[in-house]
Amino acid sequence: MSGYILSLLPVWIGLLGLTVFYYVLFDGFDLGVGILYGFARNEQWRRQIMNSVAPVWDGNETWLVLGGIGLMAVFPVAYAIIIPAVYFPILAMLLGLVFRGVAFEFRFKHSALRWFWERGFCAGSAIATFAQGVVLGTFIQGFDVNGRVFAGSSLDWVTPFSILTGLALMLGYGLLGAGWLIIKTDGELQVWARRAGRICLIGTTAAIVAVSIWTPLLDPWVAQRWFVWPNIAWLAPLPVLTAALIIAEWRVLRPGFEFLPFFGSIGLFLLSYLGIAISLWPMIVPFHYTIWQAASSESTQAFLLVGTLFLLPIILGYTAWSYWVFRGKIRGDIGTH
Amino acid sequence: MHLDPLLLSRLQWAWVIAWHILLPAFTIGLAAYIAVLEGLHFFTGNNMWLHISSFWTRIFAVSFGMGVVSGIVMPFQFGTNWSRFSDATANIISPMMAYEGFMAFALEATFLGVLLFARKLVPPWAHFLAAIMVSIGTLFSSFWILATNSWMQTPRGFQEVNGRFFPRNWMDIVFSPSFPYRLLHNDTAFFVTTGFVVLGVGAWLIRRNRSVPEARVMVRMALNLLIVLVPLQMYLGDLHGRNTLEYQPTKLAAIEGLWNTEGPMPEALFAIPDKANQRNDFEVDVPHLGSLILTHSWNGTVKGLKAWPVDQQPPVWPVFFAFRIMVGIAILMLVMAVTGWILRLRGRLYNTDWFLCLCQWFAPAGFIAVLMGWTTTEVGRQPWTVYGLMRTADSVTPSLTGGDVLASLLFYVVVYLLMYPAGVAYMASLVRSGVGPGQAEAEEIESGRPKGPFTTTVGRPD
Numbered sequence: 001m002s003g004y005i006l007s008l009l010p011v012w013i014g015l016l017g018l019t020v021f022y023y024v025l026f027d028g029f030d031l032g033v034g035i036l037y038g039f040a041r042n043e044q045w046r047r048q049i050m051n052s053v054a055p056v057w058d059g060n061e062t063w064l065v066l067g068g069i070g071l072m073a074v075f076p077v078a079y080a081i082i083i084p085a086v087y088f089p090i091l092a093m094l095l096g097l098v099f100r101g102v103a104f105e106f107r108f109k110h111s112a113l114r115w116f117w118e119r120g121f122c123a124g125s126a127i128a129t130f131a132q133g134v135v136l137g138t139f140i141q142g143f144d145v146n147g148r149v150f151a152g153s154s155l156d157w158v159t160p161f162s163i164l165t166g167l168a169l170m171l172g173y174g175l176l177g178a179g180w181l182i183i184k185t186d187g188e189l190q191v192w193a194r195r196a197g198r199i200c201l202i203g204t205t206a207a208i209v210a211v212s213i214w215t216p217l218l219d220p221w222v223a224q225r226w227f228v229w230p231n232i233a234w235l236a237p238l239p240v241l242t243a244a245l246i247i248a249e250w251r252v253l254r255p256g257f258e259f260l261p262f263f264g265s266i267g268l269f270l271l272s273y274l275g276i277a278i279s280l281w282p283m284i285v286p287f288h289y290t291i292w293q294a295a296s297s298e299s300t301q302a303f304l305l306v307g308t309l310f311l312l313p314i315i316l317g318y319t320a321w322s323y324w325v326f327r328g329k330i331r332g333d334i335g336t337h
Numbered sequence: 338m339h340l341d342p343l344l345l346s347r348l349q350w351a352w353v354i355a356w357h358i359l360l361p362a363f364t365i366g367l368a369a370y371i372a373v374l375e376g377l378h379f380f381t382g383n384n385m386w387l388h389i390s391s392f393w394t395r396i397f398a399v400s401f402g403m404g405v406v407s408g409i410v411m412p413f414q415f416g417t418n419w420s421r422f423s424d425a426t427a428n429i430i431s432p433m434m435a436y437e438g439f440m441a442f443a444l445e446a447t448f449l450g451v452l453l454f455a456r457k458l459v460p461p462w463a464h465f466l467a468a469i470m471v472s473i474g475t476l477f478s479s480f481w482i483l484a485t486n487s488w489m490q491t492p493r494g495f496q497e498v499n500g501r502f503f504p505r506n507w508m509d510i511v512f513s514p515s516f517p518y519r520l521l522h523n524d525t526a527f528f529v530t531t532g533f534v535v536l537g538v539g540a541w542l543i544r545r546n547r548s549v550p551e552a553r554v555m556v557r558m559a560l561n562l563l564i565v566l567v568p569l570q571m572y573l574g575d576l577h578g579r580n581t582l583e584y585q586p587t588k589l590a591a592i593e594g595l596w597n598t599e600g601p602m603p604e605a606l607f608a609i610p611d612k613a614n615q616r617n618d619f620e621v622d623v624p625h626l627g628s629l630i631l632t633h634s635w636n637g638t639v640k641g642l643k644a645w646p647v648d649q650q651p652p653v654w655p656v657f658f659a660f661r662i663m664v665g666i667a668i669l670m671l672v673m674a675v676t677g678w679i680l681r682l683r684g685r686l687y688n689t690d691w692f693l694c695l696c697q698w699f700a701p702a703g704f705i706a707v708l709m710g711w712t713t714t715e716v717g718r719q720p721w722t723v724y725g726l727m728r729t730a731d732s733v734t735p736s737l738t739g740g741d742v743l744a745s746l747l748f749y750v751v752v753y754l755l756m757y758p759a760g761v762a763y764m765a766s767l768v769r770s771g772v773g774p775g776q777a778e779a780e781e782i783e784s785g786r787p788k789g790p791f792t793t794t795v796g797r798p799d
Contacts, residue, residue, distance in 0.1 A: 055454065058446065059446055059450075061409060062405070062441070066442070069435045072427050072434070073427065076428060079416050079427065083417050084417060087417050090413055090416070091417070094409060095749070095752050098410070098756060099756075102760065106759050149734075149736070150734075150736045152736060153738075154737060154738065297504065299507075300428045300503075300504060303432050303504065303507050304432035304436075308439070311439045
């Protein structure tokens with residue numbers, strides 16, 4: 001094991017960081033679409049909304065498995081501490097995902113129970129999203145740790161801050177979902193999606209502001225990261241860019257822009273993600289284990305990296321291809337094209 | 338009443354994995370069957386193969402979707418309820434689990450998209466190739482999951498530092514002593530399970546006089562498979578059992594309900610194992626048969642459970658009975674396969690109603706056998722998660738209370754009891770709609786899943 005001159009850990013940090021971000025974006029938009037589904041005006045809209053994500057949702061969700069097992073493989077102790085600390089949010093997320101997943105299959109056939117699966121699709125998406133936001137909030141606040149185990153209780157996650165991050169993620173995913181619907185639909189439904197996007201953008205902006213003010217107040221470590229000279233000068237562009245992007249996003253939500261609302265919302269997620277990473281770096285179990293302390297053995301990392309570097313391009317290539325195949329607007333009468 | 342988080346966590350694990358395993362038990366065999374049908378269509382150009390393939394692909398898609406959502410639950414169980422086990426073993430098992438995820442994604446999900454949606458978008462050979470790749474993907478998935486499980490049963494290639502396991506030799510880890518036998522025995526079980534489902538569905542269609550030509554082909558193909566695989570599976574089971582005798586003697590002794598070290602050893606056909614008193618009640622046995630089966634000799638000696646302290650013995654009666662139910666079903670399977678062949682050779686297969694009716698009711702038998710086999714091997718591993726090295730009691734998440742786990746278990750029970758009956762009802766409705774050219778076209782115009790609104794409103798007037 002001492003034969004490795006260069007550590008593989010930076011590679012893994014990059015891969016895992018991208019995996020989580022990829023999951024947040026991709027399952028983010030289809031969960032957001034699921035939330036918006038609950039507000040759709042009629043049956044035809046509901047069908048169009050569901051069809052807009054039907055071919056891609058299961059692929060998107062598989063990244064959650066890769067992210068979860070990736071965390072376990074690269075930072076075992078983080079997995080062993082964080083997951084028990086968010087026992088109930090994880091449960092809610094998994095059951096929410098089960099409901100929305102099978103709703104795709106069952107909605108059409110069981111006409112007697114159709115209302116049940118339709119509500120299940122929306123409620124499952126909303127619950128899974130809220131739960132993911134709660135996990136994020138709990139993570140930012142840090143954990144009660146004793147040695148290598150979580151020492152708190154299974155209800156430690158219930159805090160005003162984590163409830164806020166839960167709601168924030170629902171609004172954020174709603175914005176991503178609205179951006180996706182603008183790409184995939186036209187006519188009245190698209191007009192509606194733009195309006196939904198603006199409502200979500202207002203909420204997302206409020207949430208970003210609230211979380212940005214609250215996070216440094218939670219822990220002096222985070223406050224120091226942002227407000228000590230010269231960090232404050234280096235990091236100032238991040239909030240400025242975020243503000244500029246919010247204004248731009250508001251403008252492109254007007255009619256005439258098909259793709260920009262979606263990419264604008266991706267930009268907002270990227271900046272928020274960077275903000276959290278800057279706040280907590282290099283902690284993987286805030287504020288107990290750094291990424292260097294929590295890393296798995298070099299042999300474990302090497303064994304997994306070989307296959308990952310081979311398989312990841314294949315997966316990404318296929319994913320790009322499948323989005324290409326199912327490109328174009330969803331129409332009310334038939335599927336895509 | 339005291340709620341034990343350990344016991345409840347074990348019940349929760351058993352609940353979520355038992356439901357999940359039913360789906361791979363079906364899809365692994367079905368993926369291979371679809372690949373064969375696609376191959377026959379590609380090489381013969383006969384559209385009947387295409388219709389049968391499309392029929393099963395629709396059912397495959399539903400079970401695959403349910404497999405995805407119930408499968409996402411599984412890796413998180415390691416973290417939520419078994420965090421100490423995860424921390425101790427992650428360096429070894431998590432890369433194998435990650436490879437399973439990659440295989441499921443890269444091969445299964447990737448080519449499934451082509452198989453389901455793109456028959457008209459890609460040339461026929463590419464469609465056939467996609468079917469093969471889906472099948473290979475499911476087999477690779479089982480490879481990595483069973484490599485992980487086998488390492489927990491017969492750990493090799495590691496070094497232990499402060500109660501945590503680190504890799505030394507990946508070949509030894511992946512190919513641990515029980516792995517080849519477990520993989521062959523398990524995947525053959527999955528093929529046999531699917532074989533009986535195809536047989537049962539074919540028999541049902543014949544009896545209802547629906548899609549009879551295709552249904553006859555299904556029955557014939559299933560019998561061809563089963564007459565080979567059922568005896569083969571019995572042979573593989575014997576090999577697997579003797580491997581267990583060598584590497585996990587406590588599990589084997591529990592299977593046999595054997596308390597005292599005996600040679601010659603009788604085979605207990607029935608008994609009520611009593612662990613508290615370390616003996617069996619109401620035992621019915623056949624002298625010498627145990628020695629003959631396990632050691633392949635008339636007077637061979639087998640170690641009994643009393644050779645180990647009570648706190649190293651697995652629970653006995655679940656292992657003892659699960660194993661007997663599995664073997665009992667295997668014997669019935671052999672009877673079914675042989676009976677089917679006798680009728681077929683006499684030319685009476687398709688009009689012997691009692692046999693077709695039996696086939697229909699026997700369709701779920703493989704699933705029960707799989708669950709019983711899984712119970713035998715997992716309960717038989719107790720009281721260890723890593724056999725002989727890490728106790729189940731030391732694996733559970735320490736922060737959990739009994740109330741926490743009871744609450745989560747109840748949620749899983751309710752949700753799965755909603756999802757599975759709905760899924761089975763849906764697949765049954767796909768079977769009822771029969772095999773035919775109408776369905777194959779219906780799935781092409783849909784952008785989403787093939788069982789979207791058009792299979793119901795346009796494709797099927799049922």
